[in-house]
Amino acid sequence: MPFESLSEKLQMSLRRLVGKGRVTESDIDEMMKEVRVSLLEADVNYKIVKAFINDVKEKALGERVMKSLTPGDQVLKIVNEELKALMGEEAVPLNMNLNGTTVILLAGLQGSGKTTHAGKLANYIRKTYNARPMLIAADVYRPAAVNQLVTIGKQLNIEVFERGVMMKPTNIVKEGLAYAKTKNYNVVIIDTAGRLQIDEALMQELVDIKKIANPNEIMLAIDSMTGQDAVNVASTFHNTLNVTGCLLTKLDSDTRGGAALSIRYMTKIPIKFCGMGEKLDQLEVFHPDRMASRILGMGDVVSLIEKATENIDEADAMKMMERLEKGYFNYNDYLDQIKKIKKMGSLKGILSMIPGMGQQLKNIDIDDKQFAIIEAIVSSMTKEERKNPELLAKSQSRRERVSRGCGRPYHEVNNLTRQFEQMKKQMQAMMGMDERELNKVAKGQMPNGMPRQKVKKGKGKNRGGFRF
Amino acid sequence: MGLFSIFKKKKQTSEALQKANKYQLGMKKTRSGLLSKLKNVLSGYDQVTEDLFDDLTDAFIMADIGVSTTLDFIEELKEDERVEGIHDPKELQPIIVDKMFELYLKNEIVDANLNLEKDGLSVLLFVGVNGVGKTTSIAKIAYRLKNEGKKILLAAGDTFRAGAIEQLEEWARRIGVDIVSKTSGSDPTSVIFDAIQKAKAGGYDCLLCDTAGRLQNKVNLMKELEKMHRVIEKEVPNGPQEVLLVIDATTGQNGLSQAEAFSEITNISGVVLTKLDGTSKGGIVLAIRDKFNIPIKFVGLGEGMEDLEYFDLEDYIYGLFVENDDE
Known part of the structure; x- marks a missing residue:
């Protein structure tokens, strides 16, 4: 029972409107139907949904939506604002009696x-x-x-x-x-x-x-x-x-x-x-x-953007892009990225903020401990190896030494180096893509000619290795 | 009373009457339910209009019948040729009831009885999210099967939640059945494995396996359940004979996600709908039947060990439709 997010549904109901130039009241009604179903699917009480829809509709009938080029987004914004107003803005602390019991x-x-x-x-x-x-x-x-x-x-x-x-x-x-x-x-x-x-x-x-x-x-x-x-x-x-x-x-x-x-x-x-x-x-x-946003099933995009801007410096990001483009991406960059992601909180938490991911995440187990393992492995590499990933990719004895150094089993080091190479190839492939191909990637389809990440099957806790 | 009095007359034997009464009692408090609501909706209109259908939709939603199941139902109702000629909204009532039966039955014969081996061991595995009443349901079903003359063994497979083992042990003591348990924190699969060996050796008829509550989106816990299921499959011919998904009547739309996820890893053979003695109607089970073809086998109607009934569609739907005395 995958439910699409409300924003997707609103887009759908608006598709017919393309070229009409002007949104009518019945178009708004149509959108309100989608809002209603979405809220009911989230288990909001039907009476509340009714009252809520009336409020939203009234606001939506205002100038802002009717004249907007993106009426769907405007409606979504109103719905979100109204929901927030209803839920209350801030966390309410416990009533503690600090001087007694x-x-x-x-x-x-x-x-x-x-x-x-x-x-x-x-x-x-x-x-x-x-x-x-x-x-x-x-x-x-x-x-x-x-x-x-x-x-x-x-x-x-x-x-x-x-x-x-x-x-x-x-x-x-x-x-x-x-x-x-x-x-x-x-x-x-x-x-x-x-x-x-x-x-x-x-x-x-x-x-x-x-x-x-x-x-x-x-x-x-x-x-x-x-x-x-x-x-x-x-x-x-x-x-x-x-x-x-x-x-x-x-x-x-x-x-x-x-x-x-x-x-x-x-x-x-x-x-x-x-x-x-x-x-x-x-x-x-x-x-x-x-x-x-959770009730609307649309992910917490605002928080995600906030978190990302808080922790990632744009200039840094640009530098990283350049390095990627030239194929210079090495273990130091990798470590750097992981640190940045970690600053933003748990990986699953971050991913769940992405619209549409909530439902897909259901079946994915993301273990933040993997980060610690990767960090441990990378920390056991020599400076030279970190700068030049080839060294490890080519030498089994180097990998064995790293494995001993960080106390992780050899196959983990092996997986990491292999996947690092794959990732590098994927990224370089992405750099060379046009918009259409990038869209495909975003939708989870691999365009032709791009290396697929091999997932190792087997028993044990870390089967499949690091999945990113 | 209308419909319900007809239904009551249909029940002849005193046993059937008793059961219907229990349903009535259990459902009594759920009374502000569908029929009164339905009647109110229908009597509020002189003609069959779009608004009437909207209000009907609300009545269904209120009972937690799934949103898409409800929308489909109402859409079909509108298109139903029987409805086309109808101008008096009151005439809709029997049609709606009929259609609800159809929704559940889907032209099949749905049997609420448990699928048990005639000779030899039957294993019943109970699964569900946290706090739905798995352990209590096991106790009630064990009590019922014991009264049917079966030799019962329980397996305390919830080794995770604090007090879960003690809870099942206490029930086993009260009912007077045997139980296999290990210390808290042991591997639940090993508890079930041991219980199967004991059940085989001791000539037990039914083994009822408790499992820890698990949210359906927890991958590792679902894998653990898969393992238990696999062991039963391997150790017991045709096992598990029943995998019962326990669903709390207060559950909303998430019930569908539960049914989907649990049937992906086990062969869910039926639903136990618990806490139907509250104000919730548990309509999501109709959607579960509609979407995943899983029948309801039992309903829980209280905290005592006898407060459990085999699911009876008539009782359930009419129960939902009964007028509330308080109104």
């Missing part, structure tokens, strides 16, 4: 990731605020939930207060808070059982816990893959508990996460964190402004 209550549906995120939050708070966190295991219903939190506590070396499963959660919380005081813990995170928002008895239990704990922060954990129902869930929890922040979990999935918009729009609860993996340090502060 901060109590955080975690709530949510079953399987939304509360227990894991109780651990992640505790870890984050300890690191960020230099605080002393403690966890309370108040999920007495799901088998082994207490056990799960205890294990997480052990992994993090954070104390977990538990009273088994025979005591009422309210009493566990009461005792836990008292215990925290005696032990001088200044942050207490309460993990509660998952519950349906329509389960009145269990919702009352949360209200009771809230009364006892008087939390500074009530965090609702919501699965980022949630569909249309996200609005019901968030509103009911919010109405019952007055939720102060939202934790968007499993955002490392390939969901477009329209639920985030729905929640924000209907309840105004700020989304404060997002879960980005199963490891306990994979918690990130949520940047609402970046979510807009």
Whole structure:
């Protein structure tokens, strides 16, 4: 089910317009249909989509779009701006009580990731605020939930207060808070059982816990893959508990996460964190402004451009181009490039910002450790070898020496040198291409006469070698 | 009540009635569902108009039925020759219901029963993303199969998530079935391998394998699953007899991506739709059936071990269509 990005769809719907010279209201309607489908596919609630489309249409009917030569881009811009406005511009920090005890209550549906995120939050708070966190295991219903939190506590070396499963959660919380005081813990995170928002008895239990704990922060954990129902869930929890922040979990999935918009729009609860993996340090502060493009499925081009301009000097880039053109590209340049890319963040992160890549990346595993390996190998080359890649390409004994020097297996060094040569050839081939051929490359088709990168098949972790 | 009372009359035996009641109870809270919405939409119009179709689309989308499945459905409905002569929107209702049945059945006989060996071992592998309810579903299905007289073995193949092994062990204890588990962090494939050996030696009928939740875009985790699948294929004739993809009813459009990715590496034979006792309708499974031809086998309707039913299309669709008492 590959969905094209909204920008592609808008281009499609605009294709018919070519030569018309003027955009009419019905053309705008046509575009709005595409916007609507795109948002629905991202799981934005249908009611919100409706209201949103009306807003956007009104703006789009203004002069700017109607007279523009690029109406599609203009519409996209409006959609993006409106989405950003809805999501809120800035990250909202935790409500911390820095002079006393901060109590955080975690709530949510079953399987939304509360227990894991109780651990992640505790870890984050300890690191960020230099605080002393403690966890309370108040999920007495799901088998082994207490056990799960205890294990997480052990992994993090954070104390977990538990009273088994025979005591009422309210009493566990009461005792836990008292215990925290005696032990001088200044942050207490309460993990509660998952519950349906329509389960009145269990919702009352949360209200009771809230009364006892008087939390500074009530965090609702919501699965980022949630569909249309996200609005019901968030509103009911919010109405019952007055939720102060939202934790968007499993955002490392390939969901477009329209639920985030729905929640924000209907309840105004700020989304404060997002879960980005199963490891306990994979918690990130949520940047609402970046979510807009993800929901639109168009990649975060703005951030990419920002990052690139921040880190890459134009003059440098030009110099590099010249060297490439003349075929001078050597290991020093290579190392230099890697360093620049690394400055921009993780490779996967960078690639995912490119429009259309998001979906393709799904099937590619990019390991940033590869960079470290390449750096290690290159660092073990002599200055002469770095300047003149031929030396290594031709001499097995040199490669063997490098392998010993950097502690990486010989085949890795071999792969690197081989691929370096291939890359060089590819780049030189690209230099000589005309625009049409370059377009082909951009679309992933190799034009004739260009060496294909051979992918080695085999077993083991590094099969296929370095893939760039 | 209209349609639903007809449907209720059709169920004769008390057992069937009980089951329908459970569905009703389970789905009760999902009631602000399709039919009331459908009726509201239809009664809001005097004529069949474009706006009516737009509102119908919203009603489908609201139930998380996939966007493209919905758009195709409505488009077909518009072109349906039966609809062409219709002026009274109310007449659309039975046609829509019919078409929903067609959408799922596709002129096939879809059987929700598990494909189990008559003699010899059957292996059931449970897969899905994190937090959808795999472990709980295994417990419920084990409980049901045990009551059907089968000798059951569980394999604690989620060696990654903290507490997952203990969770399944606790269920095994409550249900009274055997379990094979290793320490947390061991290779899940080896757990499954050992369980298969034990199941073969001990004359078990069914082996239910738990796996760690994994997001479908994590390549390494998907490879790990592929390996488990391969081992079962190799060790058990015709195995795995069932690979069940567990989907949370709250899941939106991402359900399609899940179904696609998991069926690429395993032979998904059916879906277990969990948490249908909430307000979500899990309509994405209709899209999953539509796009990937994967049938739904079970629905989860609560946290107890008996809160599971074989999927019944009538119950499901009518359940979606039942009027909400609160409204």
